[in-house]
Amino acid sequence: MNKAQGNAPQLTPSAGPFAPDGWLRRQGLTFLVAVVVLSLAGLCLRPVHDRAWPVARATLPETRVHDLEGALGQGVLLAVLGGFRAIVADLVFIQMTAHWEDDNREKVESLIDVATTIDPRPEFFWVNGSRIIAYDIRHWRVEHLGGREQVPEAVQRRINREQAERALALLDRALEYHPDEPTFLLEKAQIYANRLKNKEQAAHYFHRAWEQDGPYYAGRIYAVLLTELGRHRDAYDFLRGWWDDLPEDDFRANKALVLERIRSLEDKLGIPEHQRLPVDRAPRIFPYQQMALPVAPDQGEVESSD
């Protein structure tokens, strides 16, 4: 230090990361070795991974890879939540019900989407979510526009169709996770029948649900819809072929009702006596079938679809 500088501290050039003793030079070799070693390990373990991963993969909900962003979002959720996704999805669904009480359409639809994305396993989310979208939200939208007395019927029909299609889209997503699950096929059938008045599609999905070991009523309703579509022969062939497989001792099979419908179709189709269904003894009538069940008064729904 010379007198001109006085007591000022000497400034030395700072050693940046690229200097010979910089951290990048020092750690660069470590990173390079790490990349090489991990790559080799990944390649050597690839056969092991490819044998074990498909088995483990089957236990995970399907990653929707239609777009990377969607897959990443779902992947992050699954990765972060791990085993907690069940409880988090449950709490999200409970939160949705709070907004459902307030007729908050946007929150309800978005939280249904979130709950089913976080945990697509429970059928409960899909079934109740689709019902809320198809049956409840359409009422809310009409009410918010002024009520059924004020809103034109064309607008009500459009809203009805939009909500039904949104519910059907949700159920299509459900079927991606639960292929051929009869519960979702039945819901689709109900929406086609009740909301869209599309008997063709309703019959198709009731039949599919019946094929997937769905409830007995799916088969019976399928036959009724065929009859309403004028396809009496198809309905008769279906019920006739199904008759032998129906159990005697299961009240849900309601064999007596099926026989009644077969006889009605035989009369309608004019089937000769010797070709009719031979029945050795009348099917068992269960006590509940003899009761006069209470029927709700007809509320005269103003619903029709295009």
Add this chain to the structure above:
Amino acid sequence: MSASAFGRIGVIGWNTFREAVRQKFFNFLVVLAVAMVASSFFFRQFEFESGELRFIADFGYGAIFLFGSILAVVMTAQLFFNELDNRTALTMLAKPVWRWEFITGKLFGVAVLLAVFTAVLTLLLGGILWWRETLLMTEYPDAFEDGRLVSYGGLLLFGLIQWVKFCVVAAITLFVAGFANTNLYTVVVSFIGVLICQLQYVAHDTWQDVENSLLQFILQIVGLLFPNFQMFNIGQPLTFPDSGGEIETAVPLILGYGVVYVFVFLGLAVFAFRAKEV
């Protein structure tokens, strides 16, 4: 490796374990994890038709994964940097203790700690499932005509698999600590690494569907460099064998996969630590 090397590793590991169990953080984490697993019994009221026993098991898996990962990262980093900050590492390495023995001893001690932690939580979860299943069998005997639904051997196997995964996490943390300068940096980078390993399966499954060639290349590299932690999440089929699939055939492969990665990251940690100023 000579017998004395094993001896030195054992001593370092045992002291690491003893130091770890005295840490308040470890005790707090164990209490929290036990409370969370036990609370799954009360949260079951929120389950929507996914099956009460599966819900309890799912919740337990989540607690084991969450707290086990936190313990593996934080305790490993803390134990490593405590040695450096207190200069005990300097004292130790001045003796005839090789750097690789020091790192291996650290990993060994953390592995024993994680084994105790995982065993406690797995046994607790098994106890809750056993108790609840017994009550359900009394209440609904028809649903248990084929015997118990839960495979407790499968649950213990799942615990073993989770322990191996946590050892991989600890080895990753040691590798990061080998070149990091601070505890905080090590913890943050290690957690990011764990998250990438959890998400690796998305990269592996989706790279072929991506049109952007640069993104495709990046996803391939991620799939190659990082272990797939989702492979270790097979709790449901192990604990509830009627879920389907042949998961038992994959268990030895998954365990071997994890053990190899433990040694790979241990080797990298030794390499990174060789030039570190102690």
